[in-house]
Amino acid sequence: MAQELGVTIVPLHVIFGDVSYREGIDITAEEFYEMLVKSRQLPTTSAPSVGDFQEVYQRLLEEGHSIVSIHLSGKLSATVRMAQAAADSLKQPGRIAVVDSQSLSLGIVFAIVEAAAAARAGAGLEEVKAAAESVPGRLEILFMLDTLEYVRRGGRIGRAQAYLGTILRIKPILAVREGELYPVERVRTRAQGVERIIQAGVRHQNVKLAGVGHSTTPDEAELIRERLAMAFPHTQVVVVRFGPVLGAHGGPGIVGIGVMKGR
Secondary structure, three states: OHHHHOOOOOOOEEEEOOEEEEEOOOEOHHHHHHHHHHOOOOOEEEOOOHHHHHHHHHHHHHOOOOEEEEEOOOOOOOHHHHHHHHHHHHOOOOOEEEEEOOOOOHHHHHHHHHHHHHHHOOOOHHHHHHHHHOOHHHEEEEEEOOOOHHHHHOOOOOHHHHHHHHHOOOEEEEEEEOOEEEEEEEEOOHHHHHHHHHHHHHOOOOEEEEEEEEOOOHHHHHHHHHHHHHHOOOOEEEEEEOOHHHHHHHOOOOEEEEEEEOO
16 A cells, blocks of 8 residues: 555564564564464564654655655654654755654554545645644544453553453453543453444444454454445445554454544
């Protein structure tokens, strides 16, 4: 999709022990989830460095491009701050615009799709930036974790709460709102959770773009895509794979949807 849209990706990093991997370059999603299940040590993640962004920005500027740089929510990652620092260091006013998507995964995809469409229509840098920044107010992102174990191992909830959740087969449904994660509901079974997020998605009207994300369940994602496609027959429904960085925090079995309304 990035290639089709003419988008350059600056990858985040996922770290196992002393080895750092660039997402999508040094490690595939398949390799990551296999390592995640087998590893006793929880991987960590890191944003690209200022130097990573400087290198890419400089190359694109030298090729004659202006840049709209769209990133993971600043409340969830330092990525957008690194990007802004790199942009400021290059002293190219009016040629680089950094955008906080206020989202993750599918939300970033939708912002990029809107920005790319504006660019292809001949919009200038500020108009392309505005197209990306219009997305958060038109967007709903919901996803379900299959297990609380990886959240516990990452220190985000206590051992007792994770143990109780596992015993009760509780699966949390989370939403992305104003760049942060919010708990929406807890369900007992995976099937129940999938149905809840589908129903939350199909209730929307004036839908311009919809999508399904998954980490390790492509068949399930395809079933969800079919349900959304039935509800929105004139809307593109994309399917994306949650990569290593998101998987490091949520574990395998994550599934989610995104629905973006038209303006």
